[in-house]
Amino acid sequence: MIEISGLVKRHGAKVVVREVGFTAKAGQVTGLLGPNGAGKSSTLRILLGLDSADAGTALIGGKPYRSLRNPLRTVGSLLEGSGAHRSRTARSHLAWVAASNGIPRRRIAEVLDLVGLGDAGRKRAGAFSLGMNQRLGLAAALLGEPDVLVLDEPVNGLDPHGIRWLREFLRSYAGEGRTVLLSSHLMSELANTADHLVVINRGTVVHSGSVAEVSAGHASLEDAFFALTGEGR
Numbered sequence: 083m084i085e086i087s088g089l090v091k092r093h094g095a096k097v098v099v100r101e102v103g104f105t106a107k108a109g110q111v112t113g114l115l116g117p118n119g120a121g122k123s124s125t126l127r128i129l130l131g132l133d134s135a136d137a138g139t140a141l142i143g144g145k146p147y148r149s150l151r152n153p154l155r156t157v158g159s160l161l162e163g164s165g166a167h168r169s170r171t172a173r174s175h176l177a178w179v180a181a182s183n184g185i186p187r188r189r190i191a192e193v194l195d196l197v198g199l200g201d202a203g204r205k206r207a208g209a210f211s212l213g214m215n216q217r218l219g220l221a222a223a224l225l226g227e228p229d230v231l232v233l234d235e236p237v238n239g240l241d242p243h244g245i246r247w248l249r250e251f252l253r254s255y256a257g258e259g260r261t262v263l264l265s266s267h268l269m270s271e272l273a274n275t276a277d278h279l280v281v282i283n284r285g286t287v288v289h290s291g292s293v294a295e296v297s298a299g300h301a302s303l304e305d306a307f308f309a310l311t312g313e314g315r
């Protein structure tokens with residue numbers, strides 16, 4: 083479970099995350115939905131210990147990321163691509179991540195198969211398409227068999243087949259009782275994937291609930307999104 087409460091982040095005089103609070107429950111896919119610049123990445127970066135909050139807490143299984151003893155075994159994350167060096171093969175990238183986290187080498191082939199890169203393990207990351215790179219990032223996130231997955235805009239770069247595959251993958255991951263939190267600016271994507279939506283705009287949570295609850299009173303989730311965020315005017 084992920085619990086975020088009263089989170090505040092400032093850059094200079096600008097408040098980019100303003101009292102953000104929500105819970106992502108085990109067994110559910112939670113979608114953080116908002117337009118560009120809404121504060122999604124800033125929130126996820128604090129959650130993953132990559133940035134500090136000015137106020138509030140962001141807990142994974144009751145603990146801040148930085149106090150987790152084996153972070154990769156607790157939470158897998160994907161932010162901005164795989165991070166693999168162009169000259170490394172997919173296998174050697176994963177071997178490096180596994181070794182630095184005490185994860186057995188056998189997981190490398192398992193996660194490559196899981197993300198559909200079973201035949202591409204010896205290819206260099208520099209030769210990967212955007213979608214393959216996303217899959218490689220997801221493979222690294224899955225190495226430690228974490229109970230929590232946090233993904234920032236994971237569908238970016240995926241083709242329709244990849245998007246469908248990811249949706250089914252995340253739904254089944256959550257179906258095993260794990261916690262999945264993903265951000266997106268694509269309401270259609272989250273409408274099909276998330277059990278619970280947290281709509282964020284200008285650093286503030288403007289609505290949260292099931293897709294039906296967020297859409298209530300509007301013709302579609304898209305209309306609700308525009309009404310809640312003031313986008314598209």
Ligand SMILES: Nc1ncnc2c1ncn2[C@@H]1O[C@H](COP(=O)(O)OP(=O)(O)OP(=O)(O)O)[C@@H](O)[C@H]1O
Nearest residue numbers: 093096098116117118119120121122123124125267
């Ligand atoms: N290091 C920084 N210094 C100054 N401003 C920043 C910094 N990082 C983020 N911001 C600002 O904070 C706001 C929120 O950005 P953030 O990346 O969290 O949004 P987002 O919802 O993830 O959007 P996107 O999908 O465009 O990444 C934006 O206005 C951005 O310009």
